[in-house]
Amino acid sequence: MILSDSQILEEIKKGNILIEPFDENCLGTNSYDVHLGRYLAVYENEVLDARSHNQIKTFEIPDEGFVMQPNKLYLGVTKEYTETLYHVPVLEGKSSVGRLGINASAGKGDVGYCNTWTLEISVSQPVRIYKGMPIGQMIYFNVEGEIRNYYHLKENAKYSSPSVKPVESMLWKNKF
Numbered sequence: 001m002i003l004s005d006s007q008i009l010e011e012i013k014k015g016n017i018l019i020e021p022f023d024e025n026c027l028g029t030n031s032y033d034v035h036l037g038r039y040l041a042v043y044e045n046e047v048l049d050a051r052s053h054n055q056i057k058t059f060e061i062p063d064e065g066f067v068m069q070p071n072k073l074y075l076g077v078t079k080e081y082t083e084t085l086y087h088v089p090v091l092e093g094k095s096s097v098g099r100l101g102i103n104a105s106a107g108k109g110d111v112g113y114c115n116t117w118t119l120e121i122s123v124s125q126p127v128r129i130y131k132g133m134p135i136g137q138m139i140y141f142n143v144e145g146e147i148r149n150y151y152h153l154k155e156n157a158k159y160s161s162p163s164v165k166p167v168e169s170m171l172w173k174n175k176f
Contacts, residue, residue, distance in 0.1 A: 040076050078117040094136055
């Protein structure tokens with residue numbers, strides 16, 4: 001079950017959901033609009049290796065915006081820091097953004113995820129983007145049953161270090 005606007009507000013009041021900064025105008029019927037932070041990153045190597053630590057180059061989005069190019073993966077970050085202690089958070093792209101040819105996703109977070117969200121962004125044609133623009137929607141699902149292992153308490157959590165910048169893939173930490 002997806003939380004409604006009134007349920008999201010209630011969970012914020014209880015301290016079960018934190019969104020910083022929070023603006024009630026960004027609260028939709030069953031979602032919360034999140035915004036692009038001020039940093040983007042691109043991978044340094046043209047060919048990425050799933051078993052290797054692929055380094056990124058981070059840069060700040062200028063006030064006049066930045067033109068994203070097709071066939072390039074960009075990593076962005078949300079302006080918002082979130083904590084979700086009893087619900088499953090999911091960040092998906094906004095339809096209005098998708099209609100500009102921007103595909104921005106971050107997927108599902110685990111219960112206990114406490115951080116900004118790194119976004120995987122690609123475009124179908126050149127598009128100028130701006131820091132602070134709406135980029136996605138956060139939705140919250142109820143979780144049933146007892147939670148035994150919160151993400152922020154896991155020793156092997158790969159994305160738990162607080163960051164205001166995009167974070168590269170940590171898949172290389174998996175053993176395969």
